[in-house]
Amino acid sequence: MPASGHVPRLKDVAEAAGVSLSAASRILRGEVDRFGPETCDRVLAAAQKLGWRRNLLVSGMQTGRTKTVGVVIPPFDSFWVDVLSGVHSELATADYLPITIWVGDLHQMPHFEMDEAEGLKKISRLLDRRVDGLILWPSVGAAYYGHFRELVERNVPVAVIDHEYSEDRIADSIETDEEESARAVAQHLLTLGHRRIACLSSREVAGQSWAIRRRKFFERAVTSERGAQVKSWRLNEKGTNGLDVAAEILRDPLQPTAVFAVTDHEARLIYQAAERLRLRIPEDISVIGFADLDFAADLAPPLTTVRQRPVEIGRRAARLVLDRLDQADLADGPTTIRIPADLIVRNSTAPPRST
Amino acid sequence: MPASGHVPRLKDVAEAAGVSLSAASRILRGEVDRFGPETCDRVLAAAQKLGWRRNLLVSGMQTGRTKTVGVVIPPFDSFWVDVLSGVHSELATADYLPITIWVGDLHQMPHFEMDEAEGLKKISRLLDRRVDGLILWPSVGAAYYGHFRELVERNVPVAVIDHEYSEDRIADSIETDEEESARAVAQHLLTLGHRRIACLSSREVAGQSWAIRRRKFFERAVTSERGAQVKSWRLNEKGTNGLDVAAEILRDPLQPTAVFAVTDHEARLIYQAAERLRLRIPEDISVIGFADLDFAADLAPPLTTVRQRPVEIGRRAARLVLDRLDQADLADGPTTIRIPADLIVRNSTAPPRST
DNA sequence: GCGAGTTGTTCAAGTAGTTTACTTGGGCGA
């Protein structure tokens, strides 16, 4: 049994087995056929007994590969937990480890502000640890954009979730198929008979380009139907006026019969505003959300929403990074992968009252 | 601008500034007063221009400290997200980075089974990367228990959440004050007038010692009241029979007027069973949960529960590990920190119907 | 007794820096 407080080194193993340092190294790396079986056993046994384990810091220095991927995500909802889960499982297949950092502040969800400088400092910590690649949620695109140059120079592959950078030929991206999903949402409402429809978007700041796309595709899909109108609202920059905007929508002269909220978080705001105004869902107003967050099915009534495939998104993001690391063929430029999503019809949508 | 694909080394900086390697190293580490100010500027400028950044792998090798702490948690609910958030923020103050691995499988929540061998392999990955400390959720105590010896030998401080190991003098632990919280739950129900009370525990497997403590403290608190009775149920080993057990409770000859579920997950089962049996909450049956998970307030009716302080738990766990690393005084044995929790009264509890 | 194969050895260089101990050059006082 080794002395407490002493981390066993290869040297200790070699001495215990009575072989040279390099022999021990080779045997433990699996170069077994150069040595007698009895010697191999001795070395393996000694390593086992001393509790020696390979020092990946050394490998990292020598090969330039640390077998880690940095992941930068916001800290809050079940969508990101699922994404992370996908990332973990895919990276594990290649014996990679994600190192996750969280930007933004918990409990200001989902409309927290991110401190750009702080975010950059955190990414720096990842790069200082020589992560082989990065998976990013680019909350403040601009802030990270400046950093991307350095990443490209260092050949650190980057995959961005829900924010398209492929036009700039800078990073791969993975996102939900916004066009198709928005069309499905619109179709659902139109089929139910709704013609006066509201859309509650998020803050639509730089890092929320998905919200803009989602809203625009939705608007386009609704207005392509003759006689249907959309009117859109959005939260303020800090996302602090959610309830007010939700109430505003419900009292608008347009008298919308349905509201599409670009995420379930905004849908929840509509629920709250509806309760205050004593409007019933779906009798007085239909509500449809997006993301199928974990609370969606437990709302009263259960929320009709669009289920994204966060686990798959996470997996694909990880795969993208791993593939770039494997091939390192800069030849083919950045790609964008679009993942489909599924409409989940629950009880918050119904035909409008005939008035 | 450096050539693409070339990670700048200290050597490059030194050459660009026209100084020796060691001079560059010293200056970049802040040992400025040993050198002429003009030389310092030259080195700093060169480092900036080349985009050089310190390689923490090297520091890790040399000092034996990687400034990382491994975190092993289950992958699912908001409690653990909050714990993780606390861990992150506390570690950040010391410029440490958590490396989080998830054991267990998503979407079997909360009753997933953990593959012991897989869990050990994952911890191995952390140790191979030479994490300085560990924060553990010991799902399968036994599996990790064997590993603890190695950790002690390596002087890797360990903090365990919600599972007391301090009796074994092996690891620090942090947990919710189960005794006080269980008493508060019992008191709340007794004060409302309930006298026939059920308790739905979790699986109570080895890694869920918190569930056992929580239930026992609750039973004790209830029975200390004259005329009050408790009857307890638990889930099966795999946690697959939740709905059945919940229904069984509601149909029990005892005719309980209130149910304490040891977590909000189990409380949700009661809600589901109640709906099937057409029992109203709280009119027919009061329900009280534990944890105040993110869905608790959105249940219908909003769930009365006990709000743990997961962010604080995470913080304290991180602090414990950091303190051990700072002092390395093995002198004082493992401690257990108990964090208080707060009863949140919502609408799922009410006085029993007078029958 | 010679070459060949097996089983190891030592040596040296590499990874990206940090740190100890040293050298160099100039200015200053005696």
Add this chain to the structure above:
DNA sequence: TCGCCCAAGTAAACTACTTGAACAACTCGC
């Protein structure tokens, strides 16, 4: 003009290994 000191800077050893090359025993068949 010698000796001394200090500022400024450097060579080399060190972290824990990996890896290629050269080489040394020993055994075996021929």
